[in-house]
Amino acid sequence: xxxxxxxxxxxxxxxxxxxxxxxxxxxxxxxxxxxxxxxxxxxxxxxxxxxxxxxxxxxxxxxxxxxxxxxxxxxxxxxxxxxxxxxxxxxxxxxxxxxxxxxxxxxxxxxxxxxxxxxxxxxxxxxxxxxxxxxxxxxxxxxxxxxxxxxxxxxxxxxxxxxxxxxxxxxxxxxxxxxxxxxxxxxxxxxxxxxxxxx
Amino acid sequence: xxxxxxxxxxxxxxxxxxxxxxxxxxxxxxxxxxxxxxxxxxxxxxxxxxxxxxxxxxxxxxxxxxxxxxxxxxxxxxxxxxxxxxxxxxxxxxxxxxxxxxxxxxxxxxxxxxxxxxxxxxxxxxxxxxxxxxxxxxxxxxxxxxxxxxxxxxxxxxxxxxxxxxxxxxxxxxxxxxxxxxxxxxxxxxxxxxxxxxx
DNA sequence: TCCATTACACTCACTAGTCAGTATACATGA
DNA sequence: TCATGTATACTGACTAGTGAGTGTAATGGA
Numbered sequence: 001x002x003x004x005x006x007x008x009x010x011x012x013x014x015x016x017x018x019x020x021x022x023x024x025x026x027x028x029x030x031x032x033x034x035x036x037x038x039x040x041x042x043x044x045x046x047x048x049x050x051x052x053x054x055x056x057x058x059x060x061x062x063x064x065x066x067x068x069x070x071x072x073x074x075x076x077x078x079x080x081x082x083x084x085x086x087x088x089x090x091x092x093x094x095x096x097x098x099x100x101x102x103x104x105x106x107x108x109x110x111x112x113x114x115x116x117x118x119x120x121x122x123x124x125x126x127x128x129x130x131x132x133x134x135x136x137x138x139x140x141x142x143x144x145x146x147x148x149x150x151x152x153x154x155x156x157x158x159x160x161x162x163x164x165x166x167x168x169x170x171x172x173x174x175x176x177x178x179x180x181x182x183x184x185x186x187x188x189x190x191x192x193x194x195x196x197x198x199x
Numbered sequence: 200x201x202x203x204x205x206x207x208x209x210x211x212x213x214x215x216x217x218x219x220x221x222x223x224x225x226x227x228x229x230x231x232x233x234x235x236x237x238x239x240x241x242x243x244x245x246x247x248x249x250x251x252x253x254x255x256x257x258x259x260x261x262x263x264x265x266x267x268x269x270x271x272x273x274x275x276x277x278x279x280x281x282x283x284x285x286x287x288x289x290x291x292x293x294x295x296x297x298x299x300x301x302x303x304x305x306x307x308x309x310x311x312x313x314x315x316x317x318x319x320x321x322x323x324x325x326x327x328x329x330x331x332x333x334x335x336x337x338x339x340x341x342x343x344x345x346x347x348x349x350x351x352x353x354x355x356x357x358x359x360x361x362x363x364x365x366x367x368x369x370x371x372x373x374x375x376x377x378x379x380x381x382x383x384x385x386x387x388x389x390x391x392x393x394x395x396x397x398x
Numbered sequence: 399t400c401c402a403t404t405a406c407a408c409t410c411a412c413t414a415g416t417c418a419g420t421a422t423a424c425a426t427g428a
Numbered sequence: 429t430c431a432t433g434t435a436t437a438c439t440g441a442c443t444a445g446t447g448a449g450t451g452t453a454a455t456g457g458a
Contacts, residue, residue: 008437008438022314023314024225024310024311024312024313024314026223026225026226026311027225027314029412029413029414030413030414030415031412031413031414039438039439040438040439040440041414041415041439042415042416042417042438042439042440042441043437043438043439045414045415045416046436046437046438047437050414050415051413051414051415102313102314103310103313106367107310107363107367108310108311108313110363110366110367111223111302111306111307111310111311111363111366112223112225112307112310112311113223114223114301114302114307114366115221115222115223115226115301117369122367125367126367126368129364129367129368130368150376150379153373153376154376154377154379154380156360156364157357157360157361157364157373157376157377157380158356158357158360158380159360160360160363160364160367161355161356161357161358161359161360161361161363162356162360163363164306164309164310164359164360164362164363165328165355165356165359167306167309167310167313168305168306168309168321168324168325168328168359169325169328169329170316174352174356177349177352177353177356178353178356180349180353181353181356181357181380181384184383184384184387185380185383185384188383188387207402207403228446228447228448229447229448229449230446230447230448238403238404239403239404239405239406240448240449241403241404241405241406241450241451242402242403242404244448244449244450245402245403246402249448249449250447250448250449
């Protein structure tokens with residue numbers, strides 16, 4: 001019987017993710033997480049040393065799935081490199097129109113914990129964004145773009161910008177605008193890199 | 200004597216601004232604000248109906264000064280339109296290197312109150328960003344840029360993106376990168392608009 | 399008299415984290 | 429085969445403190 005059950009620790013992380021993402025870190029009590037997970041607070045504290053630990057686990061669980069989603073959107077898109085980048089923003093806009101969408105969990109956590117820069121959750125956020133940026137840079141590099149690292153940063157800025165803006169005004173069309181801007185920047189970077197490969 | 204004193208309400212807003220901006224909304228208690236302002240909680244509640252009211256007042260007080268700062272940075276910069284836009288980001292980067300800098304108060308508040316989209320503070324944030332965007336659009340329009348509204352949105356996206364990114368990783372150089380991206384977008388928009396005005 | 403303010407005690411709900419103890423499973427040694 | 433030991437997973441009740449917001453009586457100044 002045990003083998004088919006979802007491990008308790010995982011159940012706690014799932015419950016925490018749901019609540020922390022939809023309500024915010026400080027707005028959600030440890031009691032609420034325990035109740036959502038269907039167990040007592042004491043059991044939760046058996047698996048996690050503190051609320052901060054739980055917050056870290058929540059973000060850790062979001063890291064890879066998030067990255068893989070971006071990678072799939074990018075890979076599945078047809079057309080030029082600019083089209084592939086635009087596709088990330090377009091898919092993001094689709095997610096953002098969902099009523100339960102509440103921006104980027106990493107950025108929101110960083111905003112909420114802005115007064116504790118060394119917090120493990122903040123460090124996880126930095127690591128996550130760095131991973132996305134590095135993947136983008138590698139993808140641009142593979143296409144022969146010279147300024148691949150700068151371009152990756154610029155796309156990240158537009159990506160996180162659209163997270164912030166759309167979270168504020170709830171108008172997902174900003175994400176399409178960000179996608180267009182990203183496409184312009186990609187084209188500009190390609191125009192700057194391509195001439196040497198043409199003749 | 201009264202005429203030279205700072206009004207109590209204003210003192211409360213100043214105290215609230217300092218604490219809310221540096222610690223976050225939920226992390227700061229009403230008691231803490233009262234203490235910072237040098238008066239009792241009861242007096243604070245004489246001037247403000249609730250903590251939410253106080254939060255709204257904090258953001259309301261930030262609206263005009265923030266906008267005026269951007270406008271001054273833009274106006275004081277020399278060179279092309281792209282240079283003027285770049286200057287905003289450059290000046291922002293300078294601010295961001297200050298240890299007390301903690302991102303954009305409007306965005307951080309929106310992130311913290313993501314679970315209450317109708318909150319007055321969130322509405323003030325939306326209004327503030329709209330004002331900045333409208334001012335940018337008007338400035339671009341004045342320079343004969345056809346896509347002035349789209350360009351203004353793109354610059355806002357980069358602006359808020361750099362707030363989010365730099366708040367997370369504390370690397371203000373991202374703001375310079377955002378400034379370069381904005382300059383590229385401005386140049387692209389100008390190249391698209393200028394030809395008709397030449398002959 | 400009225401406005402602004404204080405002191406301070408108070409409510410009531412909530413918060414992170416802890417205490418002491420239980421149920422089960424599995425292994426050890428006699 | 430049966431007592432004993434031990435590690436894992438779990439629980440209800442509790443502590444000590446904080447949260448927003450209120451009630452009330454009293455004070456000083458215009």
